[in-house]
Amino acid sequence: MKKFLALVLCLIMVATMVPALAEEPITITVWSREAESQDPTAVGSRFVALAEKWNAEHEDIKIDFVLAQSHDGMITAMANKGGPDIVDLLWQYAVPVGQKGGVLELSEYIKNDAEFNVDDFFPNAWLTCGVVGLEGEIYAVPRSCNSAYMLYNPAILKAAGYEEFPTTMEGILEAAKACHTEEVMGLNPISPWRDDVLFYAAAGVQWSDAEGNVTFDSEESRTALKFQKDLIDVCGGFEAASEWSTTYSNTFCTTSDPILTGGAAMRFIFSWSLASMFQAGDEAGKVYGVDYAMANLPQGMLTCATMQINANTEHPDEAWKVLAYLNGEEAMADLAMGLENRGQLVPRKSALEVIVNAEEISETMKHAARALSEGNVVNFTNSAYIDGYLSAVGTYADEYLRGYIDLEEAIELIQEDAEKAKEDAEK
Template sequence: MKKTKKIALASVMTMSMFLGACGGSDDASGDDDKTISVWAMGEEGKQLKELAEKFEEENEDDIKVEVQAIPWESAHDKLLTAVASQDGPDVFQLGTTWVPEFAEAGAMLDLSEHTDDYPEFEPDNYFEGARETMQYDGQQIGIPWYVESRVLYYREDLLEEVGYDEAPATWDELKDASSQLADRSEDDYGLDIDQNDQITPFIFAWQNGYEVSEEEAENGDFNFDGEEFVGAIEYYHSFFDEGISQTSEGEDITKAFEKGTKPMFFSGPWMISVLNDQAPDIEGQWGTAVMPEQEKGTSSIGGANFSIFHNTEKVDESLEFLSYINETETQLEWLEMSNTLPSRTEAWEDPLLQDDPMYATFGRQLEDAQPGPQIEEWDQLTQELLDSIERINVGGADVEEEMANFNEKAEGLLAE
């Protein structure tokens, strides 16, 4: 366990010592009934109300659910306040990158002792990458609600024109195909890389053999100046340096993909419905593929987890709700409602996913996907990396020197 915490989290823990006597959970659920309060984020929170109503109809214990939809932009501060006051909801949603911070604060109930009664909670039910976000310091502190990963979206028709009947399968093929596509005209590019996406540099690094253990991450031993990470950033940068990828933001990727000026890009499952809805004229001309390999074809895994607030007085009711939400049938219903992917591997055996080539790609990719380092400082760390990459791509900074500086800053963040 690290000896230091972020300032905000340290303040939360200090406040908790004084406010811990408050106890209980959010006042949406009283002590005299079986009503639980659930905090969920953004549009998902609004849609979750429909599932909650079905749970109320089907459960035999007359458990009621009050869902509060919280905008993502205010969710983090609201959760910090709940931890500080010890007056949170019974059940709450967390983005996977927030898990370490709130786990360190002791905000989540340990579910380990409940897996015998609720086999849905067993880690083996979930993709390997998702398991890492369920566990912290020997405790099981959440259940993956849904998952996402990044795959390659590509224009089949345009790749065929440059000699590729299938999507590029290796780094060399990706570079070759995208170079040819970019050479079509001054207005064309080969591969769109979102420079604001914090996970893409790590995806390239994992593919290039970069690894960091949980213990190394906690100690700040990231080795960002090592051969594997530096080599990945050099490959990443080469697309911008050679004019294959656009350095400026440029045209919206959906429109550019439809026009063919940006015929390949990396993205998550949400883009399937976006393209179907907003680019119907290219139906049947595009596809999805797992990530091109270097040493590996690893991609990221993200999504959201559900946890139970550590001092809820409605443990049994909260467990029942979590169990329902993570049943395979419920996850498949949620897929149809929200276009988010099931976290349970069993759900991927259903024809709804197996017979859809776009979704099936994500199922294959999730077998080789991992989360970012499970540390509290993740957001700060990745922002520093994006700043370094901008200095490389736009400012012409040397990759090795910039990564050495970044590695030093990363070590400093963990030492604060």
Template sequence: MKKKGLVVPAVLAMGLSTALAGCGGGSGDSENTLSVWAMGEEGKLLDEMTEAYEEENPDVTVDVQAIPWDQAYDKLLTAVASGNGPDVLQLGTTWVAEFADAGALLDLTEHMEDYPDFNLDNYFEGAQTSMKYDDQIVGIPWYVETRTMYYRTDLLEEVGYSEAPATWDELKDAATKLSESGEDVYGLDIDLNDQITPFIFAWQNGFEFDTENPDFTSPEFTEALEYYTSYFEEGISTTSEGIDIIQAFKDGQKPIFFSGPWMINILNDQAPDLEGQWAVATMPAKENNLSSIGGANFSVFHNSEKVDEALDFISYMNEVDTQIEWMEKSNTLPSRLEAWEDPKLADDEMYSVFGEQLENTKGAPPIKEWEKVAQELLSSIERINIGGADLDEELESFNEKANSMIE
């Protein structure tokens, strides 16, 4: 799910380690209460899931605090500085590196043997990136998401595609023909506010992020950005947000777009007349068809006095049956590989595509500056697509800024 980007004030960032050094132990309100912070709608729904856990663990009361995403980062900063955090906290996967770097997350390495559900092999390879920071295990994937291609099957067939475009060349050809089919039709919708799409194209073109020496002027990255920006240059995609994507998809103005699993229910609810006229497919390929993997992890706050109870709760939430129940309640995708063998996912024509795509994903690099780097790239892309800036010059400038941030 797309989350608000993080911008850390320099003074606060520098002060985190100092604050942590002075933190006392203990974060729960009472001896038998396990404090859990969960974000957004997930936080509201998670409270409904705790009853069964409390029945199995009558000595533990779970106190779930639902925190809006736009308030979560500041609240976590306050918790780190004061030492009064929860026992268990939910983190978006792109947040993990920053809080792990500050020492806010308990290293779970010594507990892994006691909790077989936490074994890295139980999770998609792409999700394993967010579990680790340096040599520590700092989080357990709770749910995952990835991006696939949504497309109007009826309109694609009219331009000669009985199946979804499977390569970059096919996508460009199909989107071009769709754009030519009517006025104000844009064959492919690319969300210019989505920071992950440019990196998806780069990964598909063979780009590898080198933490020690990142090079955003490499041929792989440059060619990917040339392909990405060509859609806007050629009028196949629009820089104007225009009408809502659901309405545009329904009207045929934007017959192809990339999005996550949440869009399945949105389309079913808001565009029921389109039933049978749309589908999802894995991402088109260049060197590969990699997509991103995101979602949320459960971590244990660094000074929790209820580590055993916290780990038991996380283990319960990550049991396969619990994950399936959570999927049905929240419409989020299970992180456990075994859960994808359930017919509710394996036999569903939409969700099974997401399962296939999740086998070919990359997570955001585990560096604390990633959000700022990604936002800086969006600024460069805006100058190219809207301001007419030279792509090579912008990538040179972006590369210098990104390397400075990472250093």
């Protein structure tokens, strides 16, 4: 009897151990800065839905997608040897954190994963993920894009003698002067990214050379700064331009948008507000292409949201599989329809095609998708000293535009500060 009981006990023990011995699925945690939303078409909700779809199809790897995380929170968690497997740090942190060993270098994964189809991305998007793009070290994968365009009121330009939108920076400046009156703002240069990227990209500035040396002291930089200053002078000085911007920026993409009401001839518009602009135009009874229209800058600027693999992950290969899935062709095509179902620009050509062909996507967004597909966009050079460089450009460009220092002094100070930032980073 004792033997029998011992045998039964052993069997029970073995039976209870079998499920424990079975392989547990690996959970890959993703922390994202995307907001939580009740709207199932919002980008955050779409990511969660993509994760749920993956989880339904895969037994070995599960995705835990966590929204509404802060950038500082992610950095701190990673620095403490913790954090999730995948993060979406701000793009300008990809290289500095990567070079310090905080996120994984992804070149090998990208090269060896045929399904990822790296050729589907437009090449400049990779410049936000490494110093020299795909040819060098890559610390992130681009997941969405932002760029700048010109929004204009055709009637005002026509009255000033412009049948077509000018295609050069000089032409835009002349048009701004011609359209500017006491009631109408020609073109206000105070806008997002004016401090460090927008005008420099348009003027063809190379922020650094192939060796990573700071090359801000160039004719293109002078042109970019001078162009801003000329526009500010047209507006009546920096204070007047700033006041106009703080006052009217609240009305942008509403029915009171100065382009729709005739209060401005031209203004810069960015990818994130294209769909709302189209909606506002509709509500105001204005027709796209007639009452308001969009044009490209001679050379557009580019920024990307990116995703990285935390160097602390215990499952780098599985993390790559998840990263490749979340940034794959199918996922990006779905995300491209995001942002409240009005379209989000993504760096894959195939997904941009989806935007261009979708019926429910606005004309403004389609214009942006076409422009992005052409690839005439550049971004601020990524480097280990990028924040110091950006701060220097922002600070001294501002001093120059306010009239506190002259152009040469501004160029010299930016070059000097950026070189110091580089030196500090190299230490």
